[in-house]
Amino acid sequence: MFEILEKERIGPGVNRAVISAPAVARAHKPGQFIILRCHQDGERIPLTVADKDVDKGTITLVWQEVGVTTYYMGTMCPGDSLIDVVGPLGTPTHIENFGTVVCVGGGIGVAPLYPITKGMYEAGNHVISILGARTEGLLIMTEDLKKVSTEQLIATDDGSFGIHGFVTQVLQGLIDKGTKIDLVVAIGPVPMMKAVVNVTRPAALPTVVSLNPIMVDGTGMCGACRVEVNGETKFGCVDGPEFDGFAVDFDLLTKRLAMYKGPELVALNKFRETPRGCECTFPEGM
Amino acid sequence: MSEQEEKKAVKPKKPKIPRQKMPEQDPIERAHNFYEVALGYDNDLALLEASRCLKCKKPYCISGCPVEVDIPDFLEMVKAGDLIGAAWKVKEKNSLPRIAGRVCPQESQCEAKCVLNKKGKGEPCAIGRLERYVTDWAAVHGEGKMPQLPKPTGLKVGVVGSGPAGLTLAGALIKKGVAVTVFEALHELGGVLVYGIPEFRLPKAIVRAEVDELRQLGVEFKTNWVVGRTQTVDELLEKEKYDGVFIGTGAGAPLFLKIPGENLNGVYSANEFLTRANLMKAYLFPQADTPIAKGRRVVVFGGGNVAMDSARTALRLGAEEVTIVYRRTMDELPARAEEVHHAVEEGIRFELLAAPLEIIGNEAGWAVGVHCQKMQLGEPDASGRRRPVPIPGETFNIECDTAIVSIGNAANPLVPSTTIGLETNKWGNIVADPESGKTSKDRVWAGGDIVTGAATVILAMGAGRKSALAMMDTFGIG
Numbered sequence: 067m068f069e070i071l072e073k074e075r076i077g078p079g080v081n082r083a084v085i086s087a088p089a090v091a092r093a094h095k096p097g098q099f100i101i102l103r104c105h106q107d108g109e110r111i112p113l114t115v116a117d118k119d120v121d122k123g124t125i126t127l128v129w130q131e132v133g134v135t136t137y138y139m140g141t142m143c144p145g146d147s148l149i150d151v152v153g154p155l156g157t158p159t160h161i162e163n164f165g166t167v168v169c170v171g172g173g174i175g176v177a178p179l180y181p182i183t184k185g186m187y188e189a190g191n192h193v194i195s196i197l198g199a200r201t202e203g204l205l206i207m208t209e210d211l212k213k214v215s216t217e218q219l220i221a222t223d224d225g226s227f228g229i230h231g232f233v234t235q236v237l238q239g240l241i242d243k244g245t246k247i248d249l250v251v252a253i254g255p256v257p258m259m260k261a262v263v264n265v266t267r268p269a270a271l272p273t274v275v276s277l278n279p280i281m282v283d284g285t286g287m288c289g290a291c292r293v294e295v296n297g298e299t300k301f302g303c304v305d306g307p308e309f310d311g312f313a314v315d316f317d318l319l320t321k322r323l324a325m326y327k328g329p330e331l332v333a334l335n336k337f338r339e340t341p342r343g344c345e346c347t348f349p350e351g352m
Numbered sequence: 353m354s355e356q357e358e359k360k361a362v363k364p365k366k367p368k369i370p371r372q373k374m375p376e377q378d379p380i381e382r383a384h385n386f387y388e389v390a391l392g393y394d395n396d397l398a399l400l401e402a403s404r405c406l407k408c409k410k411p412y413c414i415s416g417c418p419v420e421v422d423i424p425d426f427l428e429m430v431k432a433g434d435l436i437g438a439a440w441k442v443k444e445k446n447s448l449p450r451i452a453g454r455v456c457p458q459e460s461q462c463e464a465k466c467v468l469n470k471k472g473k474g475e476p477c478a479i480g481r482l483e484r485y486v487t488d489w490a491a492v493h494g495e496g497k498m499p500q501l502p503k504p505t506g507l508k509v510g511v512v513g514s515g516p517a518g519l520t521l522a523g524a525l526i527k528k529g530v531a532v533t534v535f536e537a538l539h540e541l542g543g544v545l546v547y548g549i550p551e552f553r554l555p556k557a558i559v560r561a562e563v564d565e566l567r568q569l570g571v572e573f574k575t576n577w578v579v580g581r582t583q584t585v586d587e588l589l590e591k592e593k594y595d596g597v598f599i600g601t602g603a604g605a606p607l608f609l610k611i612p613g614e615n616l617n618g619v620y621s622a623n624e625f626l627t628r629a630n631l632m633k634a635y636l637f638p639q640a641d642t643p644i645a646k647g648r649r650v651v652v653f654g655g656g657n658v659a660m661d662s663a664r665t666a667l668r669l670g671a672e673e674v675t676i677v678y679r680r681t682m683d684e685l686p687a688r689a690e691e692v693h694h695a696v697e698e699g700i701r702f703e704l705l706a707a708p709l710e711i712i713g714n715e716a717g718w719a720v721g722v723h724c725q726k727m728q729l730g731e732p733d734a735s736g737r738r739r740p741v742p743i744p745g746e747t748f749n750i751e752c753d754t755a756i757v758s759i760g761n762a763a764n765p766l767v768p769s770t771t772i773g774l775e776t777n778k779w780g781n782i783v784a785d786p787e788s789g790k791t792s793k794d795r796v797w798a799g800g801d802i803v804t805g806a807a808t809v810i811l812a813m814g815a816g817r818k819s820a821l822a823m824m825d826t827f828g829i830g
């Protein structure tokens with residue numbers, strides 16, 4: 067059992083929890099994720115290890131409530147336990163001193179971006195982080211990222227905080243100014259990553275993206291996580307989750323992510339009728 | 353005596369008893385539930401069947417069994433009504449007999465060698481059904497006391513993977529006073545027995561009971577532990593000070609056809625389809641959270657046990673039509689004969705001498721059909737089976753909304769690629785001595801599908817047993 071030691075809400079529908087998982091904390095490297103189950107009938111879902119404390123034997127998860135499992139987790143409290151946490155999974159980020167690395171994060175993607183940014187910063191890179199969200203209230207972890215960035219730029223779609231516009235516009239601005247950029251790392255919703263690649267491709271800036279295909283085992287056993295890179299089929303859970311942004315078929319990923327739209331809604335509605343978890347935390351209006 | 357006189361002397365013959373059928377759920381009913389298809393013998397049927405054994409002086413059946421169960425002896429005990437004794441007799445050689453009795457391809461092993469079969473009558477003694485009967489009976493009626501464990505030797509062994517190879521090795525070593533820890537990547541124990549083979553063929557309660565027995569004997573199990581990620585084999589040996597490590601990680605990497613349309617929605621590997629249905633209980637959705645595409649028209653590519661299981665699972669999930677597309681004929685299907693028979697009874701369609709060329713998709717990215725090539729049998733290939741060759745220009749389409757690729761599994765590279773000095777062959781299988789399971793790496797043994805490529809439960813068990821003996825030998829216990 068993997069006990070939840072701390073939990074807080076850090077934004078609308080976004081939670082952060084510290085979980086006891088010593089073996090995962092010990093082995094984890096930036097870019098890796100875990101797969102968890104909340105209860106006996108639960109689904110296995112992947113979440114990135116957003117942070118860890120090897121001495122305390124803990125990992126930090128940050129998640130957005132989008133469906134039955136992430137909502138259920140939202141109702142769990144310190145003292146509750148996840149029945150399964152397995153990891154760390156996936157190929158770690160390739161970290162070295164590249165020179166200048168731009169880390170672009172959109173929405174919940176900022177959480178998985180954090181350990182990579184930290185790794186790049188600690189490796190001696192000049193790190194420029196560009197964070198974006200629809201509106202100020204949805205920005206997460208900006209302070210955490212600030213500590214591991216040489217420069218930080220923030221954009222909101224509605225202009226409620228920082229630069230008015232998209233992260234891609236900020237990135238384009240850097241390129242236009244002639245900023246020397248050696249690597250771009252982009253994590254966020256699929257349309258955002260696709261847009262980033264559309265900006266970096268003409269400038270020929272190497273771009274790494276982190277993909278979030280649907281997974282089951284996370285060890286290369288099932289192939290649920292198939293993505294196409296350079297026209298070749300790859301397994302997101304073992305060959306990734308990070309891939310060369312120029313080579314990824316984003317449209318296929320988008321379609322595959324929609325595979326269970328119908329059943330997902332059924333499951334969520336059922337959950338809404340019979341909320342489970344810790345009573346003190348039933349989200350408003352559930 | 354002359355030959356003629358001898359023949360006379362044997363007479364008068366006993367009335368010939370036919371091979372006893374095992375009661376089964378009705379095909380129409382069972383096609384809609386996940387309960388076990390075969391119901392097992394009752395005592396009368398078991399006695400009748402056991403009495404068919406000729407007690408041959410030279411029991412060929414034993415040589416047909418990969419773990420050499422003393423078949424005539426246990427059948428004799430059945431006849432004498434000593435079912436507990438019979439169960440123990442089986443268990444001397446076969447540590448997971450309730451499982452083997454259900455999933456072994458007996459028709460190509462012990463029963464193939466049975467003299468009743470050899471006489472060309474094709475009616476071998478139903479050894480598998482009897483193995484199942486006596487060990488099920490013993491499990492329900494108590495098998496007597498737990499074996500007395502010897503004093504701990506102070507040795508400890510790490511086992512990677514909880515499939516039949518790993519479980520068999522764990523059982524053999526714990527009984528010799530060796531501490532055993534089993535590391536399993538998934539959240540449940542049993543390997544393919546829990547995530548692959550469906551409930552209607554092998555109830556999960558049976559696998560759980562076997563695991564519980566090992567736990568009671570003192571085997572430690574660590575689920576959610578991916579060796580190569582959570583800890584490497586080298587760390588187990590150097591940091592955790594395991595005296596030996598056995599790798600039994602199976603053949604868990606699904607092969608795809610590499611044809612256009614394979615990544616469309618609705619296209620699954622058999623591993624994914626079966627894992628969702630079995631391990632994740634998707635058939636209970638939305639009671640259980642994991643969804644699965646409940647296809648109306650399902651196509652399965654392949655002809656092995658895995659293909660039969662996928663097809664029959666799809667049927668039970670509510671498909672109206674399930675078609676198996678196989679490139680050879682009914683005679684070459686590699687699946688267990690009984691599974692093919694059951695699939696036919698349940699109404700699974702077989703599109704034989706056909707191979708998929710492309711999976712056709714719609715705008716939204718969903719599979720809507722398969723474009724197939726007609727085949728014919730040509731010259732025999734290396735395996736001795738006649739090679740299927742395309743008939744030029746003859747293609748056809750099958751409409752479908754779900755397609756399941758069941759053409760085999762390759763070795764998962766996770767452990768080999770993270771272990772220093774572990775030799776693999778060109779297919780990625782770990783190289784190990786067939787008799788001892790010894791690998792190229794000091795203190796590391798391996799067995800089961802990761803060494804042989806996808807094979808059978810009984811061969812994996814045999815490999816686990818051989819490695820256990822080899823380890824004891826190395827440790828100087830035994």
Ligand SMILES: Cc1cc2nc3c(=O)[nH]c(=O)nc-3n(C[C@H](O)[C@H](O)[C@H](O)COP(=O)(O)OP(=O)(O)OC[C@H]3O[C@@H](n4cnc5c(N)ncnc54)[C@H](O)[C@@H]3O)c2cc1C
Binds near residue numbers: 133178
């Ligand atoms: C490597 C990786 C790292 C991730 N890291 C994070 C993270 O740090 N924080 C975070 O909030 N989210 C992360 N995700 C996404 C997260 O896994 C999904 O939001 C979650 O699975 C949704 O499950 P659900 O039951 O709540 O929703 P559902 O209703 O089941 O699904 C909602 C949507 O999530 C996606 N999804 C569903 N099931 C899965 C699955 N088993 N695996 C992946 N995606 C799925 C689908 O696109 C679906 O439409 C990550 C995904 C991957 C692959």
Ligand SMILES: Cc1cc2nc3c(=O)[nH]c(=O)nc-3n(C[C@H](O)[C@H](O)[C@H](O)COP(=O)(O)OP(=O)(O)OC[C@H]3O[C@@H](n4cnc5c(N)ncnc54)[C@H](O)[C@@H]3O)c2cc1C
Binds near residue numbers: 536579800810
């Ligand atoms: C659907 C299906 C039906 C079958 N039907 C039959 C049948 O009727 N009769 C028959 O005889 N055979 C059948 N087989 C074949 C048989 O199941 C296998 O040959 C047998 O299970 C192999 O045993 P194993 O111990 O080598 O590996 P497996 O049973 O594959 O177990 C390996 C275990 O290791 C775990 N693992 C893998 N990598 C790691 C890692 N890095 N760290 C920790 N754990 C890891 C896996 O999760 C798995 O639990 C079938 C196979 C399938 C898939």
Ligand code: FES
Binds near residue numbers: 283284288302
């Ligand atoms: S999640 Fe199963 S292979 Fe990647």
